[in-house]
Amino acid sequence: MTSNPDIIVIGGGIMGASTALRLAEGGMHPLLLERGDIGQGASGVNAGTLSLQIKRVALMDYALRGYDLWRSMGAAVGFHCTGGYTLAFTPDEAEMLETRQRLKREAGAPIRFVTPAELRIAEPLLSDKVVAASHCPLDGYANSSLTGQYFRTRLKQAAIPYREACAVEIIHRDDPGFTLQTTQGRFQTPRILLAAGGWLAPMTDMLGTPLPVHARINTVTVTERLPRLTTTVIGHATGLLTMKQKPNGTMLIGGGWQGQGTPWEGRGRVSAESVIGNLALARFVLPALGTARALRSWTGFEAHVPDFYPLAGALPSIEGAFVLGCVRGGYTIGPYIGRLMGDFILGREPELPLFDPGRRFEEN
Amino acid sequence: MSTEADIAILGAGPAGANAALAADQAGARVLLVDDQPGPGGQVWRGKSAAILEAPPTPESRSGDALRRAIAASGMGHLSDSRVWTIERGDAGWHLHLADGAGQRRRINTRSLILAPGAREYVQPLPGWTLPGCIGLAGATAMMKRDLLPAGKRVVVCGTGPLVFFVASEIRRLGGGVAAIITANSRSDWLRTLPALASRPGLAARGALWIADLITAGVPILWRHTVTRIAGSERVQSVEVRRVDADWTPVGAPLFIEADACCIGHGLVPNSEPASLAGLKPRFDRKAGYWAPQAKPDGTTAIPSLFLCGDGAGIRGAAAAEIHGRLAGLSAAHSLGFGPGPDNALHLRYLKATRFGAAMETLSHPRPGLAALTTPETPVCRCENISRLALETEIASGAASVMAVKSGIRAGMGACGGRFCGTAVARILAAANGRSESEVPPATARPPLCPVSIATLAGDFRYEDLPIRKPAPL
Numbered sequence: 001m002t003s004n005p006d007i008i009v010i011g012g013g014i015m016g017a018s019t020a021l022r023l024a025e026g027g028m029h030p031l032l033l034e035r036g037d038i039g040q041g042a043s044g045v046n047a048g049t050l051s052l053q054i055k056r057v058a059l060m061d062y063a064l065r066g067y068d069l070w071r072s073m074g075a076a077v078g079f080h081c082t083g084g085y086t087l088a089f090t091p092d093e094a095e096m097l098e099t100r101q102r103l104k105r106e107a108g109a110p111i112r113f114v115t116p117a118e119l120r121i122a123e124p125l126l127s128d129k130v131v132a133a134s135h136c137p138l139d140g141y142a143n144s145s146l147t148g149q150y151f152r153t154r155l156k157q158a159a160i161p162y163r164e165a166c167a168v169e170i171i172h173r174d175d176p177g178f179t180l181q182t183t184q185g186r187f188q189t190p191r192i193l194l195a196a197g198g199w200l201a202p203m204t205d206m207l208g209t210p211l212p213v214h215a216r217i218n219t220v221t222v223t224e225r226l227p228r229l230t231t232t233v234i235g236h237a238t239g240l241l242t243m244k245q246k247p248n249g250t251m252l253i254g255g256g257w258q259g260q261g262t263p264w265e266g267r268g269r270v271s272a273e274s275v276i277g278n279l280a281l282a283r284f285v286l287p288a289l290g291t292a293r294a295l296r297s298w299t300g301f302e303a304h305v306p307d308f309y310p311l312a313g314a315l316p317s318i319e320g321a322f323v324l325g326c327v328r329g330g331y332t333i334g335p336y337i338g339r340l341m342g343d344f345i346l347g348r349e350p351e352l353p354l355f356d357p358g359r360r361f362e363e364n
Numbered sequence: 365m366s367t368e369a370d371i372a373i374l375g376a377g378p379a380g381a382n383a384a385l386a387a388d389q390a391g392a393r394v395l396l397v398d399d400q401p402g403p404g405g406q407v408w409r410g411k412s413a414a415i416l417e418a419p420p421t422p423e424s425r426s427g428d429a430l431r432r433a434i435a436a437s438g439m440g441h442l443s444d445s446r447v448w449t450i451e452r453g454d455a456g457w458h459l460h461l462a463d464g465a466g467q468r469r470r471i472n473t474r475s476l477i478l479a480p481g482a483r484e485y486v487q488p489l490p491g492w493t494l495p496g497c498i499g500l501a502g503a504t505a506m507m508k509r510d511l512l513p514a515g516k517r518v519v520v521c522g523t524g525p526l527v528f529f530v531a532s533e534i535r536r537l538g539g540g541v542a543a544i545i546t547a548n549s550r551s552d553w554l555r556t557l558p559a560l561a562s563r564p565g566l567a568a569r570g571a572l573w574i575a576d577l578i579t580a581g582v583p584i585l586w587r588h589t590v591t592r593i594a595g596s597e598r599v600q601s602v603e604v605r606r607v608d609a610d611w612t613p614v615g616a617p618l619f620i621e622a623d624a625c626c627i628g629h630g631l632v633p634n635s636e637p638a639s640l641a642g643l644k645p646r647f648d649r650k651a652g653y654w655a656p657q658a659k660p661d662g663t664t665a666i667p668s669l670f671l672c673g674d675g676a677g678i679r680g681a682a683a684a685e686i687h688g689r690l691a692g693l694s695a696a697h698s699l700g701f702g703p704g705p706d707n708a709l710h711l712r713y714l715k716a717t718r719f720g721a722a723m724e725t726l727s728h729p730r731p732g733l734a735a736l737t738t739p740e741t742p743v744c745r746c747e748n749i750s751r752l753a754l755e756t757e758i759a760s761g762a763a764s765v766m767a768v769k770s771g772i773r774a775g776m777g778a779c780g781g782r783f784c785g786t787a788v789a790r791i792l793a794a795a796n797g798r799s800e801s802e803v804p805p806a807t808a809r810p811p812l813c814p815v816s817i818a819t820l821a822g823d824f825r826y827e828d829l830p831i832r833k834p835a836p837l
Binding site: 036037038039040044054056057089096100103129145146147148149152153156164165223224238239240256266267269270271272275276277279280281282283284289290291292293294295296297298308328 | 448449451458460468470757760761762763764766767769770771773776777778780807809810811814815816817818820821822824826829830831834835836837
């Protein structure tokens with residue numbers, strides 16, 4: 001079944017799987033290789049926030065379209081539209097919130113500012129120390145734990161072969177085409193798409209086109225099941241907190257607090273200080289959390305390049321090699337940018353522009 | 365709040381307490397951390413402080429002697445303190461604790477000895493979640509602490525020596541035993557005789573338990589198992605069947621009325637603390653569990669990390685005591701305290717492991733054990749996930765414990781998979797025709813036990829929030 005792929009997709013996260021699905025729709029025969037389980041890297045361990053309030057201005061069009069795709073996936077991915085609030089607790093934070101949310105509204109996110117009194121009606125248990133807040137009715141979340149199950153099913157339905165526990169160890173350029181040496185043997189292919197998230201860097205190194213891919217190590221914590229405390233997605237003006245109570249009553253708390261480790265050493269290590277800081281802020285924002293118990297904290301690797309814009313396009317000067325990753329807000333945008341990537345490889349004009357991996361990277 | 369130590373020991377059971385005493389005697393600055401009110405662990409658990417006097421037992425005597433030795437030593441001892449995570453630092457280890465009073469504490473230690481002990485494996489079977497059904501180990505813990513029997517008409521079921529200990533304790537404390545049901549045969553026990561002979565004291569005690577039970581007319585059904593526990597609100601009766609040599613139920617069912625059922629199928633090392641510390645567990649094919657590896661002297665693959673007792677593989681309390689001493693002496697010696705362990709202690713340890721290993725053999729899982737778990741039986745108790753739900757998810761392509769956990773929440777509840785992880789891995793391996801050695805446990809994640817957010821958050825001043833550079837716009 002895997003004898004003649006016309007492209008090998010390396011990485012079975014949201015982006016790799018979405019691209020593979022688009023390619024198959026377009027008549028190509030992709031083979032997908034995943035070093036672990038489908039959808040269990042960053043795609044499966046992030047906090048699942050689908051919030052337009054925390055998306056980059058220049059990526060808002062992509063986020064809005066990605067959001068629509070998540071909505072259409074619906075219950076199979078645990079999609080919920082709840083609306084969301086972003087909170088400021090100091091005059092400085094309020095000013096930052098005002099500036100940033102105005103630009104995001106101009107970029108197309110239906111964000112409006114609400115008074116602390118309005119906020120209190122919607123979310124009465126939040127801290128009374130809020131000085132400013134913004135609201136977006138589209139904000140919500142999906143259940144990232146279901147990513148693997150969902151995309152595995154979609155790949156099977158589309159008859160796209162995939163291999164799990166298949167790590168790519170060496171990529172050899174055959175001119176034309178590539179030979180991949182993996183933990184499950186060798187594969188030959190005329191084209192490759194690198195969609196390996198935090199594991200991208202050594203692959204671009206092997207191809208002689210190193211890209212400055214780094215990984216942040218984001219921490220998420222979940223509580224035991226609690227009585228209903230909040231009904232919306234709660235964020236903080238600095239981005240240091242995202243919080244949502246799931247339908248089963250558990251509270252999922254994130255905010256990009258950093259863990260330790262590298263993608264090469266496993267799944268990352270939780271830093272105690274980060275968990276303490278993250279939960280202290282969560283409890284400050286929602287005092288009723290104090291009586292709850294934290295059940296589990298974990299980490300995931302979020303890849304980025306220095307300008308924090310995506311890599312999405314052809315690798316410079318290597319015929320048949322493509323790369324997709326490093327999308328800030330990649331959970332929300334992933335399914336959509338995967339489609340664009342698929343269209344590009346199929347030789348179609350993508351609906352929105354891609355992001356040239358050959359550009360010069362400057363620090364943001 | 366933070367505390368400094370040369371050697372911190374996690375766990376104050378036979379292994380950890382003896383490791384602490386040995387390291388303390390060697391001259392190291394020692395800190396012993398345990399989640400119980402007093403040292404002793406599961407096997408030498410002390411009685412509740414509310415009980416003033418009770419007749420002594422061999423367990424209470426050993427425990428009391430240990431508690432006196434620790435109190436008389438100069439070591440630091442933090443009881444009622446749960447380690448919620450372990451971090452490796454530049455110059456040693458950081459243990460993060462939450463105590464019963466809701467305080468958070470950090471221990472900075474040069475070396476770390478883990479003595480996390482074991483937990484019980486119970487093969488899920490219909491009715492095992494009914495009130496009145498408890499593990500054999502859980503029953504011993506309750507009886508040692510509260511000195512109350514598990515019931516008036518208890519069916520005691522399982523493998524290994526614990527069934528006989530639990531049954532005789534129930535009778536000693538004034539309860540009644542309806543029957544002892546064990547999948548082991550008399551010849552399974554006969555095969556342990558050479559090892560039993562190495563510990564004549566323990567063997568004699570076991571013989572006394574059995575003699576007492578026979579004299580009292582308690583039926584002992586060798587090579588039988590409970591296949592179903594029934595009752596509307598709580599345990600009312602059990603269904604019992606004969607098993608073949610593979611432990612597959614074969615005979616016609618018989619029914620026994622009961623007000624409680626104590627059941628257990630051996631012990632499994634608590635491997636999570638070692639995993640958090642960076643020590644990967646290995647699969648023990650015979651024992652059927654994953655265990656972090658330690659040498660007889662307690663050293664591990666990580667230089668400043670030591671591991672001892674049942675947490676490194678089930679060898680029983682007698683071996684754990686000596687393994688603890690060895691680990692304590694090794695850890696102290698590696699920091700320049702004392703001469704380290706000597707050969708005689710090594711030999712005593714190896715001899716002691718023979719008895720523990722023979723007892724463990726009685727609980728090595730056999731193929732038929734899995735048949736107890738019917739498709740409808742809940743396997744993950746926290747999230748109420750049946751074997752059928754697990755197998756459906758596996759058939760859809762979930763190929764690892766992590767994938768099954770993500771897809772249907774098996775192991776995502778309050779216990780973090782500590783109760784169901786072994787059963788889930790065995791079901792996964794069987795469904796895919798793979799060896800259990802290819803199905804590693806889910807990644808260990810902190811906290812090691814549920815911790816209050818108020819405790820973790822502590823005193824927080826908003827002004828101290830480390831505001832990083834805001835996210836790129």
